[in-house]
Amino acid sequence: MIQAVKGTKDILPINVKTWQFLEEKFRLITHRFSYNEMRTPIFEKTEVFSRTVGDETDIVNKEMYTFIDKGGESITLRPEQTAAIARAIIQNNLLQDNNLLKVWYFGSYFRYERPQKGRLREFHQFGTECIGSNTPESDAENIILGCELIREIGINNYSLLINSLGNENDRKNYKEKLISYLKSNSLDLSEESIQRLEKNPLRVLDSKDPVDIELLKNAPNIIDTIEDSSLKHFQKVLDYLKNSNINYEINHKLVRGLDYYSDTVFEFQSNELGAQNSFGGGGRYNTLFAQLGGKNIPAIGFAMGIERLIIILESLDKCKDNSNSLDFYIVVSSSEYSNYAFKIADILRKNNYSVYFDLTNKSFKSQFKDANKLNSNYTIIIGENEVNSNSISIKNMKTSEQILIEFNKLEEFKI
């Protein structure tokens, strides 16, 4: 038996309703916030990601599906969407002066990781990007969109964590402070955190090691390092959120894994996800466009993991079942009446009803059982009597009432 590639999953008919439900919500909520959908290729030149996501991040370092194509070009299956959107915006010149662009996306992303609950090698994300504004209002609106979406999906038990990383300079200063603090205590630091200290010092703040956590209690706080303008910006964002009745939790240890973030960062977390407790996250990325060779364009956005949303919905027993909304099941007493059945099906289908009839030569009785199993609202019974009298028997499966109508009255029948 050939198995699916490790870390990939089939979405089966029984599960697809939940996906469709989520996709509908994405469209609905983004529409309310006036975001437009955007789609980019599944693969990009490798540098799109290596230049933006960060050379020292694991994503770029060891998790990308990168290959050399037949033309000798280094190609990478997208591990995330933001960088590719930035590339497309620059290339297509979508941002004229002072323009604002609000886009959303939904698609597959690829990272070569060890699979786990809520962590796949091909996974799906929904996300938004608000590009061209550096105002706290744009931060707030983007976060509010995320919260609205989560609410509409039916998830209430989650936390919104928020922090500010300040501007590039602030972060540089903070990194120095943090490193010098941690180095003076490095004997106690976990092996992993010592490595992080070299590569990506901010991530030490994320450590789950109990000793590290204790040590970090007295570490310098990023909020004390960031400049006034960033501080004011952050405060305004918080004010707007409060004003919109958004519950948030300030967490100055929240840093994000991708290098391009600055100022506002945030994360949606749930307890249903095990080790992967975050089901969404984002932040401001004011340097990304410049990193790709464009102008300096401020932007903010977030992404959510669809598989993780579904895990939460499952825990809430809110996944959509696959109950078929079948209107008519046509039961024939013999396959010699199939012509008649096709005619009836054609009329009903052209009137937008869903119609099923047996294609496997089931017995008369089995067809009824089948109709019941498929939860059909009506059955249409076709046998010798109906065909000879050019009529149709229609049975209401809920009430068991059955009527006989003329064939040419079928069009008038309303369920």
Add this chain to the structure above:
RNA sequence: GCGGAGUUAGCUCAGUCGGUAGAGCGUCAGUUUGUGGCACUGAAUGUCGCGGGUUCGAACCCCGUACUUCGCCCCA
């Protein structure tokens, strides 16, 4: 990349002194052959993840491997 647990019928799982497999649910058929749901009766179904090894004999023991899962790590 590292550590733990697991893989038996479509699904959930049982199956240890090693003797070529079971339950429940589901599926299918029948219970006066043109009428479903309930009930009853009956039936089908597995290379026991895959590949080696030990043994007269392996679902069970040993080795390898794939995948799943829980953590580390990373991140959505």
